């Protein structure tokens with residue numbers, strides 16, 4: 001697909017995308033009867049929404065073992081190849097919950113603080129690109145912890161419609177770099193350089209790699225990149241009919257093709273802390 005370079009291809013793809021996008025959150029939420037064996041209609045609906053919107057929300061009844069259940073749901077969408085995350089607890093899903101141990105609480109996801117807009121695994125190299133993730137709420141906070149997200153393909157369209165030059169610079173192959181991550185003199189993660197919007201070689205879908213974080217990030221050495229990043233940041237922070245905002249309840253989950261998202265800060269009951277289960281995958285849901 002040459003939507004980045006050919007205007008006619010772009011317009012055709014854009015019109016198709018906007019016509020098929022569902023803007024009502026309730027229409028994106030699927031009630032699942034038996035999470036261990038999804039009905040064909042439930043699976044079809046998840047796949048349909050992951051095609052049109054790049055995400056689907058679902059709700060399941062209370063389970064005795066959420067890790068087992070969510071792992072099983074994900075496997076029904078061929079999501080089995082897990083990203084080997086630094087702090088993965090049991091070879092399957094990461095437990096996103098405030099941590100008391102110092103080394104983990106250095107990372108914002110394991111605190112109750114807000115997390116700015118990002119796509120998951122933005123620091124990974126191409127061979128470890130995260131194409132989908134699942135997020136499941138086992139236990140919400142007392143207050144806060146709302147998630148905001150938007151389909152990256154829609155974000156690209158909105159930016160390109162406003163200013164094609166801004167969209168173009170964000171597709172530059174050196175737009176965003178994350179320096180290598182070293183610990184105790186050893187390289188834990190190599191330097192990662194790439195575009196913010198790009199066509200993923202494997203899926204041929206327009207995808208996104210982004211963080212709003214300012215620390216430890218390097219951008220392309222060009223005068224156009226700064227205003228382009230500001231436009232992107234402004235767009236993400238605006239509320240359009242295409243943006244979604246939702247506080248996940250216990251038993252609710254999301255399956256998505258790595259939508260760009262953020263998390264608000266939250267207040268916890270220390271005896272019953274917020275717990276989200278997250279899986280990251282190299283495959284997309286389609």
Ligand SMILES: [Fe+2]
Nearest residue numbers: 118119120261
């Ligand atoms: Fe995330």
